[in-house]
Amino acid sequence: MNQARTLTDRFSSSVNRLGLDLTILAPLIALVVLLIASSLASEYFLNTRNLTNVMRQVSYTGIIAIGVTFVIIGGGIDLSVGSMVALVGVLLLYALNAVTDPVMAIVVGILVALGSGALFGVFNGLLVTRGKITAFIATLATMSIFRSVALYLTDAGEVVSRNPLFPNLGGGYWLGVPIPVWAFLILAVAAHILLFYTRFGRHLCAVGANAQVARYSGIRVRTVILGSFTIAGACVGLSAIMLSSRLNSISPSDAGVLYELDAIAAVVIGGTALSGGKGSIWGTVIGALILGIINNMLNLLGVSPYLQGLVKGSVILIAVLVQYKRQQ
Amino acid sequence: MTEPVIRLHGLGKSFGPNVVLQDINLDIHPGEIIGILGENGAGKSTLLKLISGVYQPSTGSLEMGGKQYQELDPVTSRRLGIAMIPQEFNLVPTLRVYENVFLGQEVRKRGFLDRATMRQKTREVMATLQSTLDPEAPISSLSVAEKQMVEVARVLVDDARVVILDEPTTVLTDPEVKVLFDVVRRLQATGVAVLFISHKLKEVKDLCHTVLILRDGQVVEQCATNDLDEESMARKMVGRELSQVFPEKQGQQGEVALEVRQLSLDSVLSDVNFTLHRGQILGLSGLVGSGRTEIAETIMGLRQKTSGQILINGEPCTIQSPEDAHRRNLAYLSEDRQGKGLVMSFNLIENITLLSLKRYIKGLIRHRAERRQAEHYQQALSIRTASLTTEVGLLSGGNQQKVYLAKLLDIEPEILILDEPTRGIDVGTKHEFYRLIRGLASEGKAILVISSELEEIIGLCDQVLVVREGRIVADLHDEQITEEDIMLYAAGARSASDVTEAGVALS
Missing domain, CATH: 3.40.50.300 (P-loop containing nucleotide triphosphate hydrolases)
Incomplete structure (x- = not known):
């Protein structure tokens, strides 16, 4: 008995060390089952080209979902990320086209995208921490504002890049893997470390679980929440870079539409509680993959695109129900 | 003696292989105040939950009104006249006193709320309790003691026959406790049976007619309160001789x-x-x-x-x-352990190092060093837990408090x-x-x-x-x-x- 306890203890602690909380097991199993089912259902699924495409598609929303994971763990929500993609994308392309030297232009463009994303995140964060507006309402408002500004700046027209090197960012490969996928994976590792191995990560969980306890523990609650929104904004910046360079343009009316829902769905499927306080980056990565593969399968199997929302919605409901049952 | 309101026949409860309560036999008579004593984990709350229908007994049965119940759900239990006044009040702070008193059992007239009647009845009930509380007062404006009064009034309106008070005095000051005891005695005088759960021996001694002492899920003593002094109560609860309650004071004072x-x-x-x-x-x-x-x-x-x-x-x-x-x-242990002290969803380690986290960071958080320190406190403060990665919300109050103290001590x-x-x-x-x-x-x-x-x-x-x-x-x-x-x-x-x-x- 005693030995068994220490063994399970040791197991769970080593699992913990990997950051693979046991809550991640359910989505992981779901992913494996989905992979097997998909490869049986369609012969094209395991095709390298198809898989590469799925991964690339996943990485745009996946990068954002990682950022949103931080906000949700801190007890907030960010509905503005989709609109922010469009606005950051527009600013990025303006900056890119304004600099003549192509290499220089890309450097400036990247900085503008990450910087403006982070800045919009700070704006969201300030509304929540200083303005004391509920995150849901604050980001609902900025969702509308960001999209509107993007449309106004461009007169609702597509902005096209004139930089010859730019498409290589989102369209390029390294070791056979698309660059956006690399960005997604590297970001996931960095985010995991930030969440589990730094003071910020631990404090964020404490704030999300009980802000009052956090305050009494000398944690700067507002700074931590502000940080989470800033991270989400910077992730939107990264995603905007990948997306607009892949398309070599950005359309202020179409870019990032409903990305906020995909991102939140990925977070929820990954087992992060919407009530905050706990979560995992790997869960979010798996959640994003599950959503991407389902989309892909529905396309491959020729299911009406109008039904895709229904399937996605059902998956979210199942994920939440499973979580809820486990908590009881 | 009158017919008992409830009889417990060999009541027991196990969770998997864990027997938390066994073979409880108890007759509860109208107008009786029974004190239930026991350390944390002795089975007090399990017993209450069996009586109030939150848990189903694994063995034995409850007898009420001549009927045997093998199983009881909260609704039936309430209908049979069993009411519980919880430690944490279940009042809606935005509603008024009378609205809370009648919450869930509103008086209606032609489908609409009959406020006048509810107000009047609340006033009557408050009068029985010799309280001057205004039925119109919003709950948020009340003191803790007044809120408790509202809970008691609610029970009276509900025609309860057995009232369970779960550690009602922890949130009260001494004068407030006196008032509460008066209220309990008035309740009892109307023929209501009262189960009084407390850690405080003196209160049980002062208030209760009989006392039931639980240890490790079993009844170790059941007798008239007068037959036991506080010290023997404590001894029976703990099951060992208690060394002197308070350690020797020391005159040594520094700067x-x-x-x-x-x-x-x-x-x-x-x-x-x-x-x-x-x-x-x-x-x-x-x-x-x-x-x-x-x-x-x-x-x-x-x-x-x-x-x-x-x-x-x-x-x-x-x-x-x-x-x-x-x-x-300078470190502060708040009176509100759950609301201000510990992150209930964090495990022991994460809670203990929350203030002192900086010390465990060499570039990144050293999880192993954190664990070692937590192990140290587990030993030094003899914290009882299945594992250091258990969520502290699952620990008993005493062990949570030790974790809280460890959290403070870790900043030295x-x-x-x-x-x-x-x-x-x-x-x-x-x-x-x-x-x-x-x-x-x-x-x-x-x-x-x-x-x-x-x-x-x-x-x-x-x-x-x-x-x-x-x-x-x-x-x-x-x-x-x-x-x-x-x-x-x-x-x-x-x-x-x-x-x-x-x-x-x-x-």
Whole structure:
């Protein structure tokens, strides 16, 4: 008995060390089952080209979902990320086209995208921490504002890049893997470390679980929440870079539409509680993959695109129900 | 004797292989007050949950009104007249008194709420309880004791035959406890049976006719309260001889560690002055709401003082946040363990290192070092847990409190402010805490203890300050520290009769 306890203890602690909380097991199993089912259902699924495409598609929303994971763990929500993609994308392309030297232009463009994303995140964060507006309402408002500004700046027209090197960012490969996928994976590792191995990560969980306890523990609650929104904004910046360079343009009316829902769905499927306080980056990565593969399968199997929302919605409901049952 | 309201026949409960309660036989008669005693984990709350239908018994049955119930759900239990007044009140703060009294059983007339009747009935019930509480008052404006009164009224309106009070006095001051006891006696006089759960032996002794003592899920004693003195009650609960309740006081005091000068906080505190020495345990006594907690929170920078000075080791310092306080080796144990103390969804390790996290970071957090430190505290404070990665929300109150103390100790504080350090923990653990606190003092730490339990203040502290209406009204030493003196000052009275009057006024 005693030995068994220490063994399970040791197991769970080593699992913990990997950051693979046991809550991640359910989505992981779901992913494996989905992979097997998909490869049986369609012969094209395991095709390298198809898989590469799925991964690339996943990485745009996946990068954002990682950022949103931080906000949700801190007890907030960010509905503005989709609109922010469009606005950051527009600013990025303006900056890119304004600099003549192509290499220089890309450097400036990247900085503008990450910087403006982070800045919009700070704006969201300030509304929540200083303005004391509920995150849901604050980001609902900025969702509308960001999209509107993007449309106004461009007169609702597509902005096209004139930089010859730019498409290589989102369209390029390294070791056979698309660059956006690399960005997604590297970001996931960095985010995991930030969440589990730094003071910020631990404090964020404490704030999300009980802000009052956090305050009494000398944690700067507002700074931590502000940080989470800033991270989400910077992730939107990264995603905007990948997306607009892949398309070599950005359309202020179409870019990032409903990305906020995909991102939140990925977070929820990954087992992060919407009530905050706990979560995992790997869960979010798996959640994003599950959503991407389902989309892909529905396309491959020729299911009406109008039904895709229904399937996605059902998956979210199942994920939440499973979580809820486990908590009881 | 009259027919019992409920009879428990060999009631037992197991969770998997874990037997938490076995073979409980008990007859509950109308108008009887039964005290249920036991350490945390002895099975008290399991017994209550079986009676109120939250849990289903694994063995045995309940007999009510001549009917045997193998299983009981909360709705049936309520219909049969069993009512529970929980520790945490279930009142809707935005609604008024009468609305809460009739919550879920609203009186209706042609489909619409009959407010007049509900108001009238609430007034009647309050009159039976000899309370002057206004049925129209919003719950959010009430004191803790008044909220409890609303809970009691709710039970009366519901025609309860058995009322379960789960540690009702933990949140009350002594005069308020007196009022509550009067209410319970009035309830009992109307023929209601009362089950009274408490950690406080004296209360059980004062209030109850019979006492049921549980240990490790079994009844170890069931007799008339008069047949047992407090000490033998404690002995039976713990199952071993208790060494002296309070550790020996020590006269050894070092230099001044904390000095508070003319501290004021808006209209809450005015001109608070005191000094706290190394090696000293200084008690802060007073009624709930007298400003004790506010003094602590102001020192900790949780509230911004209006004026005054705080000196640590003789040096004036500005403390604007708990972070500043921690940096000055000043730590505060809040009275609200769950709301302000521990992150319930964090495990033991994460809670223990939450204040001191910086120490475990060499570039990244060293999880192994954190664990080692947590193991150290697990040993030193004998924290009982299945694993260090268990969520603290799953631990018993006493063990949670130990984790909370470990969390503070991990910043190696020189000055500790402990607000109700033994609230809601059982006798055995309480004694452990007293020894721990004394031990910390003899290591040279300066300790300020805030407590509503006079016995604790008197037994533990070297010196006692009494707070009333935001001022320190008395500074008591050695043999001056008596229950009577403290109460006199706390209630702002000069004679004993005044004290009881003040007590009644609180209701």
